Amino acid sequence: MVLDRERIGDLLGVPAERVTDRGSSHAWTLHRVRLADGREVFVKAADDQAGVFAAEAAGLRWLAAAGPGTPVAEVLAADDHHLVLPWLPAESPSAEAAERFGRELAGLHSSSRPAEYGAPWPGYIAELPLDNTLTDADGGVAWPRWYAERRLEPFLRSGARHLSTSDVRLFERVIEEIDALAGPPEPPSRIHGDLWSGNLLWSGGRGLLIDPAAHGGHRETDLAMLALFGAPHISRVLAAYDEVAPLPAGWRERVPLHQLHPLLVHVALFGGSYRGSAVDAAEAALALAG
Known part of the structure; x- marks a missing residue:
């Protein structure tokens, strides 16, 4: 245009x-x-x-x-x-900027929490629609089913043409066992929803969020997205985050579960080149069920 x-x-x-x-x-x-x-x-x-x-x-x-x-x-x-x-001039992030971002992201997740999962507007990730249907949080117990129904199932359907029958069954098992995989209940947080490193702009000595798929969701989703394609100084970001808003036991093991949605989005957008990564994430997530 x-x-x-x-x-x-x-x-x-x-x-x-x-x-x-x-x-x-x-x-x-x-x-x-x-x-x-x-x-x-x-x-x-x-x-x-x-x-x-x-x-x-x-x-x-x-x-x-x-x-x-x-x-x-x-x-x-x-x-x-x-x-x-x-216009925000981009710069290379320093360790100090990374730590500041970790603290500020923890503050975002911890303050002014929404009462529901989802958002009061139709969502998008890239140009693909996202189902932001609001769901009462119910103390955090509702998140696993909300994630399965609003984030995993739609993109499994749209990406299925790039997957084998056994692949689809693997993802269906994650959906079926989601309650056992999701970890302890968490209240919803205001999350970016698509926080890969390209949607984190470093400018003016801090990290700034751009291009969100924002909604009330699980805070571990944003942290898992940061790790998906390698955010700079991520260990410093996570350490600073954990100082402000300590993370529950087992959060690192749940990273593949939270990465499964963006990987299925990539399958839907770009085809089979992301199939292997999505399958690996699903298998790692299911390993939590023992």
Whole structure:
């Protein structure tokens, strides 16, 4: 899509003077825009991604509403064709920035907890719909079934064409045994929901959350996602997190269970190249059942 400079000016109340294209991602294009008042902003643009942009904007604002110091990029404007954030110069993360992010992520997960799993808006992960149907937390006991029904089953169905019959049966076993695999009950947290390293922007001496699939969920999901493709200084992030919000016993062994959803998403999006990783995660998760 060619960026509508006039529309960006209307959204922000300041004319857009210069646009630098920054490539594309999924179904949208990326742009750096200099405004007449000297500010620079980051813009996603698409012909028709109203639901995706609305979900991203709602998720960022909802995460930020957890309280001061929440490590979330600010939403400046959004409409059916654009999402506008501040331009945040990327930098290499230091150990100190990683520790700060760990503490701030723990604060996000621990404060202003939602009463339900899910979110009050239709969700997306990349361009794929996410079922955010709200479910009463019931002391945390409801999460395993919510995760199975809203995160695992839909993407098992959509990715099944890339899987063998025995693969599908393996994932079905995880779903059947989810209550035994999920660990001790946890109340819902405000989570990013897609926190791989590419959705963590290091800028200004801290880590900032971008591109969320935000919802009320299990805090171990965000930590498992950080590990999935290798976040920098992850051991420092986790140590700082654990100091602020200690993690329950066995959380490391449950990482594959929480990684299974994003891996099935990758199977649905990209095909069989992610099949092996998803199968490995399912087998590791089932090992917890003994």
